Amino acid sequence: xxxxxxxxxxxxxxxxxxxxxxxxxxxxxxxxxxxxxxxxxxxxxxxxxxxxxxxxxxxxxxxxxxxxxxxxxxxxxxxxxxxxxxxxxxxxxxxxxxxxxxxxxxxxxxxxxxxxxxxxxxxxxxxxxxxxxxxxxxxxxxxxxxxxxxxxxxxxxxxxxxxxxxxxxxxxxxxxxxxxxxxxxxxxxxxxxxxxxxxxxxxxxxxxxxxxxxxxxxxxxxxxxxxxxxxxxxxxxxxxxxxxxxxxxxxxxxxxxxxxxxxxxxxxxxxxxxxxxxxxxxxxxxxxxxxxxxxxxxxxxxxxxxxxxxxxxxxxxxxxxxxxxxxxxxxxxxxxxxxxxxxxxxxxxxxxxxxxxxxxxxx
Amino acid sequence: xxxxxxxxxxxxxxxxxxxxxxxxxxxxxxxxxxxxxxxxxxxxxxxxxxxxxxxxxxxxxxxxxxxxxxxxxxxxxxxxxxxxxxxxxxxxxxxxxxxxxxxxxxxxxxxxxxxxxxxxxxxxxxxxxxxxxxxxxxxxxxxxxxxxxxxxxxxxxxxxxxxxxxxxxxxxxxxxxxxxxxxxxxxxxxxxxxxxxxxxxxxxxxxxxxxxxxxxxxxxxxxxxxxxxxxxxxxxxxxxxxxxxxxxxxxxxxxxxxxxxxxxxxxxxxxxxxxxxxxxxxxxxxxxxxxxxxxxxxxxxxxxxxxxxxxxxxxxxxxxxxxxxxxxxxxxxxxxxxxxxxxxxxxxxxxxxxxxxxxxxxx
Numbered sequence: 001x002x003x004x005x006x007x008x009x010x011x012x013x014x015x016x017x018x019x020x021x022x023x024x025x026x027x028x029x030x031x032x033x034x035x036x037x038x039x040x041x042x043x044x045x046x047x048x049x050x051x052x053x054x055x056x057x058x059x060x061x062x063x064x065x066x067x068x069x070x071x072x073x074x075x076x077x078x079x080x081x082x083x084x085x086x087x088x089x090x091x092x093x094x095x096x097x098x099x100x101x102x103x104x105x106x107x108x109x110x111x112x113x114x115x116x117x118x119x120x121x122x123x124x125x126x127x128x129x130x131x132x133x134x135x136x137x138x139x140x141x142x143x144x145x146x147x148x149x150x151x152x153x154x155x156x157x158x159x160x161x162x163x164x165x166x167x168x169x170x171x172x173x174x175x176x177x178x179x180x181x182x183x184x185x186x187x188x189x190x191x192x193x194x195x196x197x198x199x200x201x202x203x204x205x206x207x208x209x210x211x212x213x214x215x216x217x218x219x220x221x222x223x224x225x226x227x228x229x230x231x232x233x234x235x236x237x238x239x240x241x242x243x244x245x246x247x248x249x250x251x252x253x254x255x256x257x258x259x260x261x262x263x264x265x266x267x268x269x270x271x272x273x274x275x276x277x278x279x280x281x282x283x284x285x286x287x288x289x290x291x292x293x294x295x296x297x298x299x300x301x302x303x304x305x306x307x308x309x310x311x312x313x314x315x316x317x318x319x320x321x322x323x324x325x326x327x328x329x330x331x332x333x334x335x336x337x338x339x340x341x342x343x344x345x346x347x348x349x350x351x352x353x354x355x356x357x358x359x360x361x362x363x
Numbered sequence: 364x365x366x367x368x369x370x371x372x373x374x375x376x377x378x379x380x381x382x383x384x385x386x387x388x389x390x391x392x393x394x395x396x397x398x399x400x401x402x403x404x405x406x407x408x409x410x411x412x413x414x415x416x417x418x419x420x421x422x423x424x425x426x427x428x429x430x431x432x433x434x435x436x437x438x439x440x441x442x443x444x445x446x447x448x449x450x451x452x453x454x455x456x457x458x459x460x461x462x463x464x465x466x467x468x469x470x471x472x473x474x475x476x477x478x479x480x481x482x483x484x485x486x487x488x489x490x491x492x493x494x495x496x497x498x499x500x501x502x503x504x505x506x507x508x509x510x511x512x513x514x515x516x517x518x519x520x521x522x523x524x525x526x527x528x529x530x531x532x533x534x535x536x537x538x539x540x541x542x543x544x545x546x547x548x549x550x551x552x553x554x555x556x557x558x559x560x561x562x563x564x565x566x567x568x569x570x571x572x573x574x575x576x577x578x579x580x581x582x583x584x585x586x587x588x589x590x591x592x593x594x595x596x597x598x599x600x601x602x603x604x605x606x607x608x609x610x611x612x613x614x615x616x617x618x619x620x621x622x623x624x625x626x627x628x629x630x631x632x633x634x635x636x637x638x639x640x641x642x643x644x645x646x647x648x649x650x651x652x653x654x655x656x657x658x659x660x661x662x663x664x665x666x667x668x669x670x671x672x673x674x675x676x677x678x679x680x681x682x683x684x685x686x687x688x689x690x691x692x693x694x695x696x697x698x699x700x701x702x703x704x705x706x707x708x709x710x711x712x713x714x715x716x717x718x719x720x721x722x723x724x725x726x
Contacts, residue, residue, distance in 0.1 A: 179602040181612050181632040184549055190644060231594035231720070237622035239542040239644065249544050251616035251624035259600035261614035263626040269544040270642035279633035281553060281602065357594070 033101040033328045034061035036084075036094055036124065038115050040070050043129065044106045047293060049078060051320030057328035061099040064091045064115075091115070095122035101331060102127060102152075104324075108202035109209060113138035120149040127327050129156045131213050131351070132344030134204025135363050139348045143341035154327050154337035155344035158319045159214065160221055161326055164296040164312045168278065168287055172222055176302055178282030183222060183262040185215035187291055188272030193242050197268070204363065206246030208234075208351055211274070212266030214291040216354075217347055218276050219254070219262045227254035227262065230350060234358035237269060252354050293319060396464040396691045397424035399447075399457055399487065401478050403433050406492065407469045410656060412441060414683030420691035424462040427454045427478075454478070458485035464694060465490060465515075467687075471565035472572060476501035479516070480508040488515040490690050494576050494714070495707030497567025498726050502711045506704035517690050517700035518707035520580055521682045524689055527659040527675045528581070531641065531650055535585055539665055541645030546585060546625040548578035550654055551635030556605050560631070567726065569609030571597075571714055574637070575629030577654040579717075580710055581639050582617070582625045590617035590625065593713060597721035600632060615717050656682060 035058050037044050052058045062084035065071040071085045084097060094100050102125040105115050113133045116126045126146055132155050133139045146153035159165045171177055188207055196202045197210055208216075219227065232252035236243045246268070253263045265272070275288035283302030289295055293316035300308040330337045352363035398421050400407050415421045425447035428434040434448045447460060457463050465488040468478050476496045479489045489509055495518050496502045509516035522528045534540055551570055559565045560573055571579075582590065595615035599606045609631070616626045628635070638651035646665030652658055656679035663671040693700045715726035 179600060179632065181600065181630045182549070182551070182614065182628045182635065184547060184626070184628050186545070186547055186626075186640070186642075188545070188642065229596050231596060231616065233592050233594060233616045233618040233624050235618055235622035235624050237542060237544065249622065249624040251545065251618075251626040253594065253596045253614035253616050253626065255596040255598055255614075259598035259612065261596050261598050261612040261628065261630075263547070263549075263614040263616065263628045265545045265547050265624065265626045265642075267544045267624075267642060269542065270644055271647065272545065272640075272642045273647070277549070277635075279549075279551065279628075279630060279635045281633055284634065284636070 032057055032059045033331060034059060034099040035324070036062035036064060036097075036100040036103045038064040038091070038103050038105045038119070039107040040065045040067065040074055041106055044104065045074060047317045048104055048106065048320050048324070049074065051317035052324050053078065054317070055321040055324045057325040062086065062094060062097055064088065064094075092118055092122055094119065094124060100124055102327060105129060108196045109204045110134035110202050113142050116142045116153070117145040120145045120151045120153070123149060123151070125152040125327070125331050127154045127156055127324070128344070130344065130347070131204070131209045132341065132348055134209070136345070136348050136352055139341070139345045143345060146341060152327070152330050152337060153341040154330065155339045155341065156323060157217055157339040157343070158323050159218065159291055160339050161322050162296065162319050163314070164287060164298045164310065165218070165221070165290070167298060167310070168285055169221060171285055171300060171302075172278060172280070173224070176282065176305065177278060177280030177285060180223065180258070180260050180278060180280045182279045183219050183260060183276060184264070185218055185262065185276035185290070186265040186272050187211045187214045187274035188265070188267035188270060190271045191242065191268040193240075198242055198246055200245040203246060205351070205355065206243075206248065206250070207266040207268040208247065208250045208354060211291075212250055212264065213347055213351065214274060215264040215266065215276065216350055218290065219264065220346070222276070222278055223256045223258070223260050225256040225258060225260070226346070227256050227350065229255040230353045230357055232354040232357040234355070234360055243268070247358075247360065250354065250358060252357070293317065395420055395422045396694060397422060397462040398687070399425035399427060399460075399463040399466045399482075401427040401454070401466050401468045401482070402470040403428045403430065403437055404469055407467065408437060410680045411467055411469065411683050411687070412437065414680035415687050416441065417680070418684040418687045420688040425449065425457060425460055427451065427457075455481055455485055457482065457487060463487055465690060468492060471559045472567045473497035473565050476505050479505045483508045483512040483514045483516070486512065486514070488690070488694050490517045490519055490687070491707070492519045493707065493710070494567070494572045495704070495711055497572070499708070499711050499715055502704070502708045506708060509704060515690070515693050515700060516704040517693065518702045518704065519686060520702040520706070521686055522577065522581065522654055523584055523702050524685050525659065525682050526677070527650060527661045527673065528584070528653070530661055530673070531648055532584060534648055534663060534665075535641060535643070536587070539645065539668065540641060540643030540648060543586065543621070543623050543641060543643045545642045546582050546623060546639060547627070548581055548625065548639035548653070549628040549635050550574045550577045550637035551628070551630035551633060553634045554605065554631040556603075561605055561609055563608040566609060568714070568718065569606075569611065569613070570629040570631040571610065571613045571717060575613055575627065576710055576714065577637060578627040578629065578639065579713055581653065582627065583709070585639065585641055586619045586621070586623050588619040588621060588623070589709070590619055590713065592618040593716045593720055595717040595720040597718070597723055606631070610721075610723065613717065613721060615720070656680065
């Protein structure tokens, strides 16, 4: 086993951040859920797997990958036996691996449904990356399959468990911000040519599905309301040939039952730092960056209160570790995850409306 | 004549900022256009009139007001003779006052057209505050009247003459930002109960007309393009009874011919600092505050260039002085102002579309 510089940084990060996690309690010290990682891409290898290693309630016990070499290297790092390395054809055999409690699905979007459903049928709980799927129908099928198998389904909406975002929600719910009037949110990045995210069959859509979903989901968790009157524009500029299959830019406005009006933007053509500003009658709060793996920064100016300026000390992959441990609790305590399949489905339905309003096919 | 503390601060500001104006050239030293101020509200008394006093090319020679006492006090400050104080009935007599070259119309929006047209008919050039009018028809009538009288008509889009905004435009036009993809802009404030701006007959509309127009106009001058596919939402929350006549919040998205997608927000229900962010393939620029009378602040992160962080040193009322002197040049050099009646009309037409998209009557 060769340690790379990336491995070193990963372990250093784990050491640095373990203080932010809850202390290991006596009753959980020997109890960990076994994770099977489905797909060894960047988010698995650089974020989720190091997170499980630093988590209090999980361990990596199996891998599913189309690349045996890559899988063996990761297996060595995490102590996964060779017998627990599966490929996409053989993965239904996870049914017979009693070490596996849950799978983490981090495949390209359009493959989420198939592997989430196969996992549920194999008797495993499912934590699936966002967007939940590439179609509304697939999303519904995932919910049904997990229900039929009596297995938990959680969509990996990291930010719903992250303290800075939770503090923003709390400031709003407590009334500190007064009557909320308007929200702006944006999130985007300048995508590299050749990414699977630019392939419609794999991604199902462009920046809206991948990063705009953060703004959409944030507007919902910040308000605690469901939007209506969704109106959108989309464009493909394609000044350098990357955008033959998916949209490049999407802007949309939506309204909430209380009257809050939100306007959002996303792009694959520019590095658009993820952010939101929430404007209330008594003050404003801003999270910028709002959605990243680390470095989140909350500021607020509220009448009658000292200004808030709270950079989050948490470093990647703490957010992923918290998410993994939350799912462990859901399994052990038989709780429905806050970001369950229904929550993922609502975003899928809303993104479908956004696309249709912009003159594109729905999801 | 009593000097108030406000007068003192105004004069101190004039002294402090005169360095930012062009030096008085020999050919303009004895030449100033005579301004007639129509309506003595806050923007006239606190901003435009002190600005003319510090300007290089103007002087205040006449006042129109419904309040003789107030007018006499202002006349004393600015050395305006009692014979040059008019009321709304007598103002057509400005025709006979050869000292007056131009009027500054700073009445409630719905009165702009009548007084701009009467001024043009009296042979005076017209600088009119934004929004140009409260209807598209009135805007067209103003353009026609000024054309028929062969008088200049300029809409007071301060930001189109302000160096920080001009620098933002230049960064975009020069290509430094690469291919522009998306713009976000917002502008709003928490309005006081009882303001004329809350009266539909006087204002013609709510925050969109008053402050959202800055975001709309900025998206147009930043891109140099005319938007289409305008889609909007509007709401009235009215948690404290201020919003019986005009809308409280408006959010909209629009698209430009090059594919740029903009999303904007405005409100009268929260102090929403005016801002825009422009996202390009090579970097991002932000102006925040973007539209105020002072304190504007440009930041930019552009690939391959040092980060920009440029707070504007200019203090109120320098922007107004620049605007007034620009109009003097237009008159003397027989130039069409950059922000002419057609420019004002385009915003009126677009705001009409925004309202209609939001399910409200057009303008």
